[in-house]
Amino acid sequence: MKPLLLPLLLVLATAARADDDPQAGQARAALCMACHGADGYSSIPQFxxxxxxxxxxxxxxxxxIRTSNGGADAGRPVPAMQGLLEPLDSQALAGLADWFARQPLRPVPDRAADPAGARLYLQGDLERHIPACSACHGPQATGNDPARFPRLAGQPAAYTLKQLQDFRSGLRHNDLPGRMMQDIASRLTPADMETLARYLESLP
Ligand code: HEC
Ligand code: HEC
Incomplete structure (x- = not known):
């Protein structure tokens, strides 16, 4: 992480001056670039x-993440972002969320979708009480933001796999009310998780 520190400190100096005009979200996004990319596309599969x-x-x-890193348990600790969000108020966080949401999607290289992953994603598995992921995340995995169901399509497989493992272990438990993801992840085998993660990465 060391080589990332210098650019991070440089942008910190400029971003700290951003006030809450429409450009503020973009200025603050500079804080996030080292890990999440200049345009919201990370080049590291864990991010x-x-x-x-x-x-x-x-x-x-x-x-x-801000609350969990601050010591209270809001169900999503992200040590890599420790300290970064603390100085930002809710309006600043909303500005960042809006800015990243507006960044255009990139086309994904054409990869063959894994049929086993597609089956589990689109149909679930009745016998094992696994619901279809598409019921909430959409048939193309583009999500449903009013319900706060995230987009999964195109996300790096290593990141998706870690989220499924974290829901299963309970490290991530911010899927309230209903613990829907913890519940579902507890029924997935490690092989299911890998297949699903690879399938989702292959989606445009
Ligand atoms: C030092 C690296 C680093 C920096 C800098 C960083 N992040 Fe992160 N971020 C991460 C990692 C790693 C995760 C995934 C953690 C996990 O596995 O759950 C993450 C996760 C997230 C998530 C959750 C995404 C999802 O799909 O659930 C959001 C939102 C986010 N970061 C926003 C930001 C914003 C906004 C900034 C700048 C203010 C920022 N991050 C700065 C490393 C970083
Ligand atoms: C009943 C609705 C529902 C179903 C069915 C469902 N999910 Fe989710 N999923 C959610 C919600 C809600 C969240 C966001 C929780 C939060 O607020 O952090 C989520 C989050 C996720 C995340 C984290 C995304 C990120 O960016 O960090 C992954 C990965 C995921 N789901 C995969 C799956 C897979 C794979 C399946 C099928 C085996 C599935 N989900 C089925 C509701 C659902």
Missing amino acids: PHLAGQGASYLLKQLQE
Whole structure:
């Protein structure tokens, strides 16, 4: 992480001056670039893409990550973002969420979708009480932001896999009310999770 520090400190100096005009979201987004990319596309598979993700979902995550890192348990600790969100108020977080949500999606290289992943994603598995993921995340995995169901399409497989593992272990438990993702993840095998993560990465 060391080589990332210098550019991070440089942008910190400029972003701290941003006030709440429409440009403020963009100025503050510079704080996030080192990990989430200049246009919301991370180049490291453990870091999620934020471009085109739903604004309400993003805001919910930012609020919960800020609170979880601050010591209270809001169900989503992200040590890599420790300290970064603390100085920002809710309006600043909303500005960031809006800015990233508005960044255009990139076309994904044409990869063959894995049929086993497609089946589980679109149909679930009745015998194992696994609902179709598409019921909430949409048939193309583009999400449903008013319900704060996130877009999953195109997300790096390593990131998606870690989220499913974290829901299963309970490390991530911000899927309230109803614990829907913890419940579902508890029924998935490690092989299911990998297949689903690879399938989702292949979607445009
Ligand atoms: C040092 C690296 C780093 C920096 C800087 C950083 N993040 Fe993150 N961010 C991460 C990692 C790693 C995760 C995923 C953590 C996990 O596995 O759950 C993450 C997750 C997120 C998520 C959740 C996305 C999702 O799909 O659920 C949001 C939203 C987010 N970051 C926004 C931001 C914003 C806005 C900034 C700038 C203010 C920022 N991050 C700065 C590393 C970083
Ligand atoms: C009943 C609705 C529902 C179903 C069915 C469902 N999900 Fe989710 N999922 C959610 C909600 C809600 C969240 C966001 C929780 C939060 O606010 O952090 C979520 C979050 C996720 C995330 C984290 C995304 C990110 O950017 O961090 C992944 C990955 C995911 N779901 C995968 C799946 C898979 C794979 C399936 C099918 C096996 C599935 N989901 C089925 C509701 C659902």
